[in-house]
Amino acid sequence: MRDSVTTFYDNLADAYRYIFADWHVSVRRQGKNINRILKARGFLPDNHTLYDCTCGIGTQVFGLAEQGWTIHGTDISSQAIAKAEEYRPEFDMMVTPTFAVADLLKSPDHPTQYDVVVSFDNAIPHFMTDTDLLTALRTMTTHLKDKGLLMISIRDYDALIKNPPKSTPPNVNDTNDGRRIIFQTWDWAGDLSSYRLNMYITHHVGESITTQCFPSEYRALRRDQLSDALVQVGLQDIQWLMPDESGYYQPIVIARK
Numbered sequence: 642m643r644d645s646v647t648t649f650y651d652n653l654a655d656a657y658r659y660i661f662a663d664w665h666v667s668v669r670r671q672g673k674n675i676n677r678i679l680k681a682r683g684f685l686p687d688n689h690t691l692y693d694c695t696c697g698i699g700t701q702v703f704g705l706a707e708q709g710w711t712i713h714g715t716d717i718s719s720q721a722i723a724k725a726e727e728y729r730p731e732f733d734m735m736v737t738p739t740f741a742v743a744d745l746l747k748s749p750d751h752p753t754q755y756d757v758v759v760s761f762d763n764a765i766p767h768f769m770t771d772t773d774l775l776t777a778l779r780t781m782t783t784h785l786k787d788k789g790l791l792m793i794s795i796r797d798y799d800a801l802i803k804n805p806p807k808s809t810p811p812n813v814n815d816t817n818d819g820r821r822i823i824f825q826t827w828d829w830a831g832d833l834s835s836y837r838l839n840m841y842i843t844h845h846v847g848e849s850i851t852t853q854c855f856p857s858e859y860r861a862l863r864r865d866q867l868s869d870a871l872v873q874v875g876l877q878d879i880q881w882l883m884p885d886e887s888g889y890y891q892p893i894v895i896a897r898k
Contacts, residue, residue: 643717643746646767649857650697650718656842656853657698657721658728659821662814664700665731671761672704674888675792679757682895684790686710686735689756692784694745695764699725699738706734713755715743745777752783759792763891766795766862769835771870774862778874785898791876794891797883798861802833819846835860864892871896 650657658664676686686709696702696714698721705712716722719742726740743749745768758781768774781791811824821844828837840855868879876896883892 643744646857647717649855650716651720652853653840653855654698654718654720654724656821657724659814659816659842660812660823662812668700668704668732669707670704671701671889672706672708675701675705675759675761676708676710678792678882678887678889678893678895679790682790684757691757691759692753692755693759693761694743694781694784695760695762696725696740697721697762697764699728699740701759701761702738702740703728703732703734706736706738707732709735711736712738713753714738714740716740717742717744745780746773748776748780748783752780754786755784755789756786757790757792758782758784761792761794761891763794763796763859765793765867766798766860767857769858769860774860774870775873778870778876782874782876782898787898789898791871791896791898792893793867794889794893795862795867796859797892799863802861802863805829805833805836819844821845829861833861864894867894 661667691705691710691712693702693712693714696716699714702712702714714725722740722742768777785791807827809825811822814821821842823842826839830836836859838857838859841852843850843852864881871879876898878897880895881892882895884890887893
């Protein structure tokens with residue numbers, strides 16, 4: 642399963658930024674929103690450190706670095722990390738972030754610890770079994786200092802499974818490199834515990850049209866399931882922030898070590 646997730650993000654790395662209407666605007670907006678949530682809980686960029694353990698091409702890393710955070714980003718996809726390194730000069734950051742390849746299912750022998758550990762954009766539901774989910778959360782916890790803060794965002798599966806969608810609306814983005822149309826199809830398991838995703842990106846340049854398909858699989862991880870898992874790995878003070886409260890586009894769970 643991990644090989645398929647790595648392949649998904651390796652293949653998607655070149656096109657990932659085009660999922661957003663304006664990736665740079667989204668980077669800055671997300672950085673400001675997350676920074677505001679952290680500040681409200683007493684975590685400030687001038688005296689705390691942050692680790693994004695599923696950073697992808699750096700969407701949250703760059704936004705938080707622009708807010709002054711000292712931040713390290715890792716991802717299972719070496720291609721995503723390569724793109725993050727490539728994109729780094731595009732941002733005017735107070736602190737230059739660092740990047741590396743890492744797998745949450747492989748806990749390091751001597752983990753560096755941070756004040757805040759985050760995983761955004763629905764990465765954690767790739768862990769399809771309870772065993773893998775708990776292993777990943779334990780790895781995240783080993784990177785937390787005592788009293789440190791863990792933040793995770795996932796899709797609102799509690800709402801989605803009430804009326805499971807078969808697809809997402811097409812997202813049409815016009816760029817300097819042509820038009821891209823992005824949409825997803827979702828094939829649900831019979832018990833609605835998971836779904837198979839196919840992301841399609843159609844690229845129009847003049848009269849040339851190409852379409853790529855990026856398949857993957859997600860667990861429809863409900864909020865109570867993730868909360869229970871966080872308790873099992875020893876975290877406490879669990880709190881959920883919904884988008885209307887946080888300003889972030891997905892539900893966010895916060896827990897303390």
